[in-house]
Amino acid sequence: MRRPFRGLGAILFKEFIVVWRDPMTLFFMFFPPLIEMIAFGYALDNDVRHMAMVVFNEDRTVESRQLLDRFVNTETFRIVQEVGSAKELGTEIRAGRAYVGLQIPPHFTRDLRAGRPARVQLLIDGSNSTVALQALNTAVALALTQSTEMLLKESGRTVIPVEVRPQMLYNPAMRSPNFFVPGVIGVVLQIGTTFATAMAVVRERERGTLEQLLVSPLSRWGLMLGKLIPYLCIGMLMALLLFAIMHFEFFVPIAGSIVAMIFSTLVYVFALLSLGLLVATKAVNQMQALQISMAFILPSVFFSGFIFPRETMPAIFYWIGAVLPTTYFIWLMRAIILRGATFFEYLPSLGILLGMAVLLFVVCALRFRKKIG
Amino acid sequence: MEAMIECDGLTKRFGNFTAVDHLNLSVERGSIFGFLGPNGSGKSTVIRMLCGILAPSEGTARIGGRDVVRESEAVKEMIGYMSQQFSLYDELTVNENLLFSGKLYSLRDKPLKQRRDQLIALTHLGPYLNRRAGLLSGGWRQRLAMACALMHQPTVLFLDEPTAGIDPVARRELWDLLFEFSGRGMTLFVTTHYMDEAERCSHVGYIHMSKLIVSGQPDELKRLPEVTPPNTRRLDVTCDHVTRALQAMREVAGVRSATVFGQSMHLLVDDSITPREIEAKLRTVGIQAPEIHDIGPSLEDVFVALTARYTNNHTGARAA
Known part of the structure; x- marks a missing residue:
């Protein structure tokens, strides 16, 4: 057998x-x-936090400082240095000392108050796509939020017209x-x-x-x-x-x-x-x-x-x-x-x-x- | 006598290379068959085919009447195999190696322990039972490898160069054991390079360039006419300065071959040459009083003569 x-x-x-x-x-x-x-x-770990940011603030007003605070409050960015020229902004990113550079032009507050588009320039190190993407998303969302708040105030409405309420299943904290x-x-x-x-x-x-x-x-x-x-x-x-x-x-x-x-x-x-x-x-x-x-x-x-x-x-x-x-x-x-x-x-x-x-x-x-x- | 191992046209090819070429062989039960041949002549290939771990390209082989290919399971129960490297598990102790070998053949519990104790007594491995196999010396490794191969009481034991690299005492003791096994009816198939071991075998076979050139009992082979051609005889000459004597003898017409054997030389000479002529020739190179007497051929002489004849026939055939 x-x-x-x-x-x-x-x-x-x-x-x-x-x-x-x-x-x-x-x-x-x-x-x-x-x-x-x-x-x-x-x-x-995809949760990018506290990425280094350099700032070139030519405006130096309360409004521009509030904008910077908003950036820091997202916890995505932390300001490591304030520089004195746009050139230095580029240098810091190229040297790898910062992922993001924010330039606030001198007429930022004036434009804001006058109702003209107040433009700020954001430089992102694109050599790391994960980090770049997160920086971009956070910055855009931040600007949108602030814009919406201002528009709501001007129009007298108390709620935003369309609201998405996401619920993250299975991994709620992401x-x-x-x-x-x-x-x-x-x-x-x-x-x-x-x-x-x-x-x-x-x-x-x-x-x-x-x-x-x-x-x-x-x-x-x-x-x-x-x-x-x-x-x-x-x-x-x-x-x-x-x-x-x-x-x-x-x-x-x-x-x-x-x-x-x-x-x-x-x-x-x-x-x-x-x-x-x-x-x-x-x-x-x-x-x-x-x-x-x-x-x-x-x-x-x-x-x-x-x-x-x-x-x-x-x-x-x-x-x-x-x-x-x-x-x-x-x-x-x-x-x-x-x-x-x-x-x-x-x-x-x-x-x-x-x-x-x-x-x-x-x-x-x-x-x-x-x-x- | 009953044939225990039979090969019929057994052939193994590896691509274009023929490692074993139509081998016919029969080994009787209880005999010690010495299988000789230079390295690479196909000895191990033959053993592997007989053990059923290498499929023949052509021909058949039977062990105890069972075909090694079709009835390999039955054949495996009958045979023991001790490979050239004394394959053991170095991490296992002597005792564990023995138990493992027994378990492989479905031995267990009491019969397993009894068999182990018998083999320990036989091979004197007792003092080393708890030593790792990797720490044993060559001679003890060989004994353990043999004990492992014998755990299941095989009726045929294959030993592939069992004495390569071990000391003379261990070698002698191994042969004593082999004779004992043979006396109990076990059939032994041994490959070796040593001519003195070949002389101890009851039967020998010689393989050269993949072909079995000759097989039979040593005494029969020595009487073969091809080994000592008609009108020639073999002489043993013992004298001083053997190398100088050898040079001199090779110059004598009628001396067909001359080889040094320690303090003496062996000559194959025409009958016409007398001891007196040899003495005279040696005196010319300053060698006095040699001792000369007739001898029979050794197995080495047999293999040398037959290999030379085989090579001549084949180169001759190719030229023609």
């Missing part, structure tokens, strides 16, 4: 001891992802960590797992122990699963740690089911580890195994919707994203953690992720058999 998982117990026995006694692999599984989680969590951290978990889990199984198999091939295993009646499913399970345990431990950091350090609330969150993670890590096994069937040595594993990370960062929305990408990148497990994992995390999606709402994505995991595992087991011949 053939037993499909023959030898699994033996491989698990060995693999758990080897993993435990190999501090380097454990270190590389845990340390870089943790560092990256902390770094990404803090650094990926906090960047809520948006980014679930995605960061997807990316750092990939950094910490795929290479581990790839290296584990390639190391055996390099040392000749793989040949020894192949001579035994061990089944390929037993071997593959035996290689995968120990790293699945470590990967899940890692994931739980990341979720804890997400919740307790970055204060991201978990709106949906924790069980669903953990189950999705299990499927995701399984898929990543299977990908590692697949890498091992291609890689000649450990160095290559590491490099190929790392090559999968960049697409996962860019095309998974982690930072940039996939919908606005050119079709080719959109479809690259469609075959990455990370895409579905990040989608699932945002759905479950932030939106509190229910079972049938996240089922399609979970189904695709599950399908990918099974497919990757089956393909690597089949390919593995071929490599022997």
